[in-house]
Amino acid sequence: xxxxxxxxxxLIPFCVFLFNGLLGMKFKPVISGLIGTTGLGxxxxxxxxxxxxYFFVDGMVDGSFPKVxxxxxxxxxxxxxxxxxxxxxxxxxSVMMLVVISTVSFMVHIYSLGYMKGEKGFERFYAFLSLxxxxxxxxxVATNIFQMYIFWELVGVSSFLLIGFYYTKDSAVAASxxxxxxxxxxxxxxxxxxxxxxxxxxxxxxxxxxxxxxxIFASTAGVSFLGMSVMTWAALLIFMGGAGKSAMFPxxxxxxxxxEGPTPVSALIHAATMVVAGVFLVAxxxxxxxxxxxxxxxxxxxxxxxxxxxxxxxxxxxxDIKRVLAFSTLSQIGYMMLALGVSGYEGHxxxxxxxxxxxxxxxxxxxxxxxxxxxxxxxAVHSNVMQDMGGLRKYxxxxxxxxxxxxxxxxxxxxxxxxxxxxxxxxxxxxHNKILFAVEFLVAGxxxxxxxxxxxxIFWGKEKHYHHTPHESPLTMTIPLMILxxxxxFAGYIPFSKLVTADSMPFVTHLDYAIAIPSVLIGxxxxxxxxxxxxxxxxxxxxxxxxxxxFYQAVxxxxxxxxxxxxxxxxxIFNYVSRPVAWFDRHIVDGxxxxxxxxxxxxxxxxxxxQSGNLPQYGMVFVLAAIILVLVFAFLI
Amino acid sequence: MLEGIPITHVLIVSxxxxxxxxxxxxxxxxxxxxLMSIELILNAVNINLVVFNKYLFPxxxxxxxxxxxxxxxxxxxASVAIALIIxxxxxxxxxxxxxxxxMKY
Numbered sequence: 001x002x003x004x005x006x007x008x009x010x011l012i013p014f015c016v017f018l019f020n021g022l023l024g025m026k027f028k029p030v031i032s033g034l035i036g037t038t039g040l041g042x043x044x045x046x047x048x049x050x051x052x053x054y055f056f057v058d059g060m061v062d063g064s065f066p067k068v069x070x071x072x073x074x075x076x077x078x079x080x081x082x083x084x085x086x087x088x089x090x091x092x093x094s095v096m097m098l099v100v101i102s103t104v105s106f107m108v109h110i111y112s113l114g115y116m117k118g119e120k121g122f123e124r125f126y127a128f129l130s131l132x133x134x135x136x137x138x139x140x141v142a143t144n145i146f147q148m149y150i151f152w153e154l155v156g157v158s159s160f161l162l163i164g165f166y167y168t169k170d171s172a173v174a175a176s177x178x179x180x181x182x183x184x185x186x187x188x189x190x191x192x193x194x195x196x197x198x199x200x201x202x203x204x205x206x207x208x209x210x211x212x213x214x215x216i217f218a219s220t221a222g223v224s225f226l227g228m229s230v231m232t233w234a235a236l237l238i239f240m241g242g243a244g245k246s247a248m249f250p251x252x253x254x255x256x257x258x259x260e261g262p263t264p265v266s267a268l269i270h271a272a273t274m275v276v277a278g279v280f281l282v283a284x285x286x287x288x289x290x291x292x293x294x295x296x297x298x299x300x301x302x303x304x305x306x307x308x309x310x311x312x313x314x315x316x317x318x319x320d321i322k323r324v325l326a327f328s329t330l331s332q333i334g335y336m337m338l339a340l341g342v343s344g345y346e347g348h349x350x351x352x353x354x355x356x357x358x359x360x361x362x363x364x365x366x367x368x369x370x371x372x373x374x375x376x377x378x379x380a381v382h383s384n385v386m387q388d389m390g391g392l393r394k395y396x397x398x399x400x401x402x403x404x405x406x407x408x409x410x411x412x413x414x415x416x417x418x419x420x421x422x423x424x425x426x427x428x429x430x431x432h433n434k435i436l437f438a439v440e441f442l443v444a445g446x447x448x449x450x451x452x453x454x455x456x457x458i459f460w461g462k463e464k465h466y467h468h469t470p471h472e473s474p475l476t477m478t479i480p481l482m483i484l485x486x487x488x489x490f491a492g493y494i495p496f497s498k499l500v501t502a503d504s505m506p507f508v509t510h511l512d513y514a515i516a517i518p519s520v521l522i523g524x525x526x527x528x529x530x531x532x533x534x535x536x537x538x539x540x541x542x543x544x545x546x547x548x549x550x551f552y553q554a555v556x557x558x559x560x561x562x563x564x565x566x567x568x569x570x571x572x573i574f575n576y577v578s579r580p581v582a583w584f585d586r587h588i589v590d591g592x593x594x595x596x597x598x599x600x601x602x603x604x605x606x607x608x609x610x611q612s613g614n615l616p617q618y619g620m621v622f623v624l625a626a627i628i629l630v631l632v633f634a635f636l637i
Numbered sequence: 638m639l640e641g642i643p644i645t646h647v648l649i650v651s652x653x654x655x656x657x658x659x660x661x662x663x664x665x666x667x668x669x670x671x672l673m674s675i676e677l678i679l680n681a682v683n684i685n686l687v688v689f690n691k692y693l694f695p696x697x698x699x700x701x702x703x704x705x706x707x708x709x710x711x712x713x714x715a716s717v718a719i720a721l722i723i724x725x726x727x728x729x730x731x732x733x734x735x736x737x738x739x740m741k742y
Contacts, residue, residue: 619659
């Protein structure tokens with residue numbers, strides 16, 4: 001049981017960040033790229049070794065996977081019993097996340113060598129990528145909720161920096177600010193949740209919070225606020241942070257705009273790793289949610305279900321290929337949240353938890369592949385918009401094949417990884433809540449439809465007039481595509497129910513044909529409709545959208561959620577809260593302070609003449625005062 | 638020596654000396670003169686000490702000793718003051734108190 005190497009997983013990216021950030025511009029850009037990529041390569045190897053050792057060499061203790069604290073040190077001591085530690089916690093989900101993050105990040109590092117070649121700020125890009133990898137890895141191995149919060153914020157910062165990478169472009173700057181403010185707003189809830197939780201339990205430590213001993217929650221019994229128990233509040237507030245990072249409705253508005261960042265960043269941060277941090281958070285705190293706040297879990301399942309449907313509907317109408325993928329990400333994360341929400345804890349009851357983690361894993365592979373494929377297409381066509389594309393299959397054979405594999409995977413075609421994980425989620429939903437199951441079933445069809453709408457529009461249809469003949473991307477970009485395609489195909493054969501479960505004990509699952517077959521069928525129907533509508537350029541889609549009229553417009557404008565936010569913030573909050581508060585600040589608070597200053601200056605001007613430096617005057621005052629004192633003492637006392 | 642002289646006469650002399658000193662202290666501009674005025678004040682006090690001792694407690698000597706102390710301290714104080722005045726003169730080429738008002742504020 002020796003995991004001393006795991007400390008390198010955090011140290012290497014941090015050192016690479018410092019090196020590239022401080023010294024990167026002194027060398028040729030490609031050097032910082034190579035250093036970053038090599039660093040991530042080493043981390044990937046260490047992560048794989050750790051996973052191998054954790055799952056297969058050390059394996060289970062007493063029939064379940066233990067929580068191993070590989071490293072821990074005191075960082076802050078608040079009270080003798082309440083301390084904030086920094087450390088590395090290894091358990092099935094954190095080890096799994098290490099594998100996911102390092103793999104995708106490594107692929108993105110290689111890919112960016114080609115994609116970002118010749119961009120201004122190449123070394124800055126690699127420095128930020130390393131910073132992101134550092135914070136994300138630190139987040140998943142956190143031993144306590146406070147460490148997680150610190151890295152959580154670091155992740156938010158690196159996301160902000162990378163979305164705003166093209167800082168001369170106004171839309172990118174606006175998008176980065178939007179992402180930062182929205183997630184930061186959600187993190188406020190997270191922080192309050194942490195404080196509430198630790199106030200009652202007197203600990204931050206995950207080992208204690210999610211351990212067998214529930215007596216730490218005894219002090220919360222009977223404490224309620226506004227009709228909900230205090231643990232439900234804490235859980236919901238913590239989930240608010242998770243919903244912000246994972247872009248759950250109604251905090252999803254930042255994610256589509258975040259596509260202004262470079263495409264590899266979208267693949268890494270806004271598809272595979274950072275946006276699943278919310279799912280990871282709920283999974284990490286799952287025993288707390290399950291035993292102490294089951295109501296919060298119900299909320300999570302409905303939020304997840306609604307978001308997945310909502311985003312899938314919007315994805316059907318968007319034309320920017322990266323935005324389609326962004327809404328697809330929202331929808332898939334909704335799936336994961338829903339699966340967590342409907343999950344039980346012990347044995348086969350915990351299938352939702354397992355399915356969620358399983359889908360997280362496979363989704364990271366195929367969604368990163370989709371984004372990198374989209375990057376390759378954008379690289380060839382120099383446009384994000386679907387109407388500028390068509391008939392690209394001849395020009396981009398490798399991208400075409402890998403993109404097709406990813407589309408098939410996400411659509412849930414049998415024997416690809418997405419099929420297995422989605423099937424488990426549907427099983428979990430079916431066992432728990434029939435309405436949510438119906439929603440997810442519909443979303444499965446919609447997913448297949450919009451993905452193949454995208455696919456046919458890009459690779460089939462009429463060839464557009466290109467400025468120059470599109471050409472396949474260089475090897476640095478196609479090799480990651482191929483590796484990820486390999487992962488998308490085969491990741492489904494990993495026996496997740498033996499490795500990553502809610503109670504860390506393996507259980508047996510099998511394909512439920514009563515659910516698998518209909519879900520495959522609806523996926524195929526979705527593909528079929530897309531094939532009919534978009535294989536050849538036709539007017540039918542336009543007619544359908546005309547026929548739907550107002551509804552289509554509403555969907556196309558993302559249900560006007562952005563406009564609602566702008567209305568609420570600009571009109572209501574600005575006018576009725578900010579302005580009065582600003583007035584109060586300027587006139588009352590500042591006025592008080594200015595008044596005190598004015599009073600001091602004026603009075604000192606008045607009395608400074610007393611200290612003239614004129615000795616006889618002092619003597620005069622002294623003598624007169626003495627005489628007055630004498631008179632006072634003589635006549636009054 | 639003081640036989641036959643009422644105490645009031647002596648006190649009037651000392652009060653006169655005291656107020657002469659105070660007036661000199663306030664009115665004069667020359668630092669040496671101010672120093673001399675201070676000496677006048679101190680000596681007025683000395684007279685009071687001696688006189689009160691003599692008339693109120695003739696068989697005790699505290700008043701006399703205090704007068705001697707005051708004389709000693711006045712000498713020490715005068716030497717310090719003269720040293721200061723010499724330094725001020727070297728610096729400002731003047732011993733008028735009007736010139737020494739740099740230490741205000």
